[in-house]
Amino acid sequence: MPDTIDQLREQIEAESIESAEEAEAFRIKYLGRNQGEIPDLFNQIGDLPPEERPEFGRRLNALKDRAQERIDEAKARLERQTQAGGPDIDLTLPGRRGFTGSTHPLTQTLDEILRILRGLGFSTHEGPEVETDWHNFTALNFPPDHPARDMQDTFFLKDAPEDEDPRVLRTHTSPGQIRIMEAHAPPIRVAVPGRVYRNEAISYKSFCLFHQVELLYVDENVTMAQLKQVLYSLARALFGEDVTLRFRPSYFPFTEPSAEVDVWWADEDADDGGQWMEILGCGMVHPNVFEAVNVDPEQYTGYAVGMGVERMAMLRHGIDDIRIFYENDARFLDQF
Ligand code: DAH
Secondary structure (H helix, E strand, C coil): CHHHHHHHHHHHCCCCCCCCHHHHHHHHHHHCCCHHHHHHHHHCCCCCCCHHHHHHHHHHHHHHHHHHHHHHHHHHHHHHHHHHCCCCCCCCCCCCCCCCCCHHHHHHHHHHHHHHHHHHHCCCCCCCCEHHHHHHEEEECCCCCHHHHHHHHCCEECCCCCCCCCCCCCCCCCCCHHHHHHHHCEEEEEEEEEEECCCCCCCCCCEEEEEEEEEEECCCCHHHHHHHHEEEEEEEEEECEEEEECEEEEEEEEECCCCCCEEEEEECEEEEEECCEEEEEEEEEEEHHHHCCCCCCCCCCEEEEEEEEEHHHEEEEEECCHHHCCCCCCHHHCCC
């Protein structure tokens, strides 16, 4: 007779309960007061030798609980299925992972730069990618036919009307300075992010398009010391508290004095111990630039900065070839 309980248990476990009707049939079959299998067995306890009765009763009670549990489970499951809109969905299965894209590493770095700059008081403005020659060069104190224009290999737009200023793909975000000052009187504190284009030989370190962020701060009594402070704050937030910067005197037509800034880059894998990497150009806004946009250089001073976003992203992630940002290779992009 003890085997009967084992057999009954197997039978109970094997039942499938897929509807409310089946649940009720299961209940009647195994637990029904009138001829249910388990109550039937309870009725037979009296036929057993007295010493076997307690153990048999205990096991039978456990089986009864298990049968009730199966009914409860099935009902809960059926209820969930109804809520989910149909019996095809088993919400207890592990989910299937959908493919989600991620933000491009350049966009991540750009967002991070702009986030830090917002904390330093810079709002964000964008300018056009197709610029007039005047905004891109002349107003920034590049004299006509001056060799300084050769610093940047320019893409000119074809078919510009003869009486109009030539149109160029902007070679830097600096014309953003001009556009802001045309539209707003000082004080000004803006960041201008954007794509820039240069007709350069493509290699691991230069591509025909890349991204810059321009900074412009114009007010009374703006100093180079403030410029340095802002650049240190930015570099610390981007590269870590112990970052080392080097300011090198340089030349740009639109700033005087001008500097280029390098960051000390210690690469554990390289045997040279580290090197200076240029990250940006900067300086005090040239009076001729102010005059081009009718800002009084006697009253106002300002600083300007132009930084390369690719360069920053390469340093942050240890990337050694700029072209990889533009190849859309999922094996690269998936890592970010
Ligand atoms: N526009 C320069 C370039 O693309 C970078 C630059 C240098 C921007 C100095 C500035 C600056 O605002 O002050 O090479």
